Amino acid sequence: MTRRALPPAPPPRRLTMVDWLLFALVAAVLAYVVWRVNAVLVYNWEWHRVLRFVVRVDPDTGQWIANLLLQGLFTTIRLAFWGTILAAIIGLIMGYWRTCNSLALRILSRTYVELIRNIPPLIFIFIFYFFIASQIFPAMGLNNINTSSPWVDNAFFRFAFGDPRLFTNFLTGLICLALFEAAYITEIVRAGIQSVQKGQWEAGRAIGLSRWNLLRDIIFPQAIRKILPPLAGQFITLIKDSAIISLISVQELTFLATEVAASTTKVFETWILVGAMYFGLCYFFAFVFARLEERAGRSNHR
Amino acid sequence: MKDTNAPPLVEISALCKWYGEFSALYDINLTVARGEKVVICGPSGSGKSTLIRCINQLEEHQQGTLRVDGKDVRPGMKGIEAIRREVGMVFQSFNLFPHMTVLDNLVLGPVRNRGMSRAKARELAMGYLEKVRIAEQADKYPPQLSGGQQQRVAIARALCMQPKIMLFDEPTSALDPEMIAGVLDVMETLARDGMTMIVVTHEMGFARRVADRVVFMDEGEIVEVAPPEEFFTAPRTDRAAQFLSQLLAH
Ligand SMILES: Nc1ncnc2c1ncn2[C@@H]1O[C@H](COP(=O)(O)OP(=O)(O)O)[C@@H](O)[C@H]1O
Numbered sequence: 001m002t003r004r005a006l007p008p009a010p011p012p013r014r015l016t017m018v019d020w021l022l023f024a025l026v027a028a029v030l031a032y033v034v035w036r037v038n039a040v041l042v043y044n045w046e047w048h049r050v051l052r053f054v055v056r057v058d059p060d061t062g063q064w065i066a067n068l069l070l071q072g073l074f075t076t077i078r079l080a081f082w083g084t085i086l087a088a089i090i091g092l093i094m095g096y097w098r099t100c101n102s103l104a105l106r107i108l109s110r111t112y113v114e115l116i117r118n119i120p121p122l123i124f125i126f127i128f129y130f131f132i133a134s135q136i137f138p139a140m141g142l143n144n145i146n147t148s149s150p151w152v153d154n155a156f157f158r159f160a161f162g163d164p165r166l167f168t169n170f171l172t173g174l175i176c177l178a179l180f181e182a183a184y185i186t187e188i189v190r191a192g193i194q195s196v197q198k199g200q201w202e203a204g205r206a207i208g209l210s211r212w213n214l215l216r217d218i219i220f221p222q223a224i225r226k227i228l229p230p231l232a233g234q235f236i237t238l239i240k241d242s243a244i245i246s247l248i249s250v251q252e253l254t255f256l257a258t259e260v261a262a263s264t265t266k267v268f269e270t271w272i273l274v275g276a277m278y279f280g281l282c283y284f285f286a287f288v289f290a291r292l293e294e295r296a297g298r299s300n301h302r
Numbered sequence: 303m304k305d306t307n308a309p310p311l312v313e314i315s316a317l318c319k320w321y322g323e324f325s326a327l328y329d330i331n332l333t334v335a336r337g338e339k340v341v342i343c344g345p346s347g348s349g350k351s352t353l354i355r356c357i358n359q360l361e362e363h364q365q366g367t368l369r370v371d372g373k374d375v376r377p378g379m380k381g382i383e384a385i386r387r388e389v390g391m392v393f394q395s396f397n398l399f400p401h402m403t404v405l406d407n408l409v410l411g412p413v414r415n416r417g418m419s420r421a422k423a424r425e426l427a428m429g430y431l432e433k434v435r436i437a438e439q440a441d442k443y444p445p446q447l448s449g450g451q452q453q454r455v456a457i458a459r460a461l462c463m464q465p466k467i468m469l470f471d472e473p474t475s476a477l478d479p480e481m482i483a484g485v486l487d488v489m490e491t492l493a494r495d496g497m498t499m500i501v502v503t504h505e506m507g508f509a510r511r512v513a514d515r516v517v518f519m520d521e522g523e524i525v526e527v528a529p530p531e532e533f534f535t536a537p538r539t540d541r542a543a544q545f546l547s548q549l550l551a552h
């Protein structure tokens with residue numbers, strides 16, 4: 001037997017004349033915009049005044065430390081991290097309730113989803129803030145946490161949740177954000193569960209699995225694989241949506257940027273810089289999720 | 303060999319089931335003794351699947367009584383899992399778990415339901431995989447196997463729970479012709495080993511070789527019950543005769 005020839009190499013991908021034209025057009029539009037801004041807008045760009053708020057030199061130790069904007073970015077990252085975990089847990093439970101046999105649980109989860117999806121986020125956040133956070137947290141004793149107790153005043157706590165004095169503030173924003181995003185995750189999870197074939201449920205029941213084992217070993221693993229792409233998209237949305245909780249004074253990136261913009265009056269520099277920070281953060285997570293999906297895809301022998 | 307004191311494995315009496323207003327099963331009476339092999343046949347939509355799915359309560363009946371291994375089975379009952387563990391089921395469309403290896407498909411039941419150690423369950427599973435002659439595929443994923451191989455894995459998965467009775471719902475209907483013999487072979491070996499079986503199938507050769515009785519269903523009722531030779535050569539009812547002539551015309 002002679003070995004069969006390999007297929008011919010595909011032609012290299014080249015930019016065509018049309019592509020170049022398109023690029024040129026976009027570049028021309030951009031150049032025009034820059035020219036307009038320069039010509040019409042008399043603006044004194046002073047990037048250094050804003051960049052000072054990213055890092056600064058500590059006058060006591062002479063070391064570089066994070067200033068407001070970087071602190072805000074860290075808080076946003078913390079919110080994203082814990083918010084993702086919390087929203088995933090709520091979304092998983094609610095998403096399961098959406099599909100389960102109990103009518104009460106179905107009504108409950110459906111109501112939750114519909115309420116949140118049909119109220120503008122801004123208004124949900126205000127309602128949550130005024131009624132839940134400022135009424136229930138104090139009742140739970142969360143407003144007077146002893147910030148010097150060893151539970152709170154340690155390196156891990158500071159790393160994970162930031163300044164203990166701002167913890168209640170952070171928690172308010174976190175729960176608010178998670179509750180909001182979890183409504184969308186709920187629907188993604190529901191769709192994932194319903195996409196698993198009926199035969200899989202039946203096979204699991206037929207070998208006598210309990211409901212919990214059936215969900216854990218058969219339904220969820222298959223559902224998660226299918227919903228990974230929309231889930232990743234929702235987590236990135238969560239990072240972007242976190243900006244809105246600046247309205248209830250949670251000291252994250254957008255809130256602190258507002259303060260920086262006001263105190264320096266360098267509005268353009270501040271928001272361009274903050275936009276770049278958000279872009280970097282979201283793009284990084286999009287990249288991570290894309291890699292995760294690739295790996296899940298490889299282990300998915302279909 | 304048969305334990306004459308033990309109750310029959312399956313006792314169905316006056317069982318009825320509706321889907322909405324549609325009567326899917328009506329006044330079903332059937333008793334299956336230990337070690338007995340029953341083949342169920344009948345036209346499409348006659349209620350064959352519904353009947354065997356009632357036995358492990360994948361479908362709930364609404365009237366009549368059902369006893370499996372002497373235990374009352376009621377719709378919506380607690381502890382139905384315990385009864386399902388004694389009843390193996392093989393589906394037309396295999397329904398293997400695609401995200402687990404073949405071996406893990408088999409190990410899952412014994413580990414989760416019987417609290418068996420993983421090592422012991424693997425040993426048990428490999429034994430059954432050898433029995434269905436597919437041990438060399440243990441580490442593959444189901445979608446990588448042919449239909450016939452998948453169905454044999456599905457049989458092994460059911461056997462891994464060491465059930466008292468096996469239900470088969472048209473196990474060869476979704477298979478390419480050249481795959482059918484392998485699956486029927488495995489089922490015949492199982493029958494020879496003394497397993498109690500209820501098989502929905504139109505494989506007449508299999509029914510003749512294996513069945514103690516053939517149950518013929520039409521429009522949700524049991525129309526005729528007879529030994530296979532008698533049923534295939536001289537059906538007593540017109541409906542059965544008509545069904546058989548259509549089957550042979552293929
Ligand atoms: N989930 C269901 N809802 C409504 N009707 C059903 C359902 N399952 C089966 N049926 C109907 O019940 C009858 C018997 O179905 P089935 O037991 O699958 O027949 P068979 O297996 O003999 O082909 C058919 O007419 C079918 O359309």
Ligand SMILES: [Mg+2]
Binds near residue numbers: 350351352471472
């Ligand atoms: Mg059927």
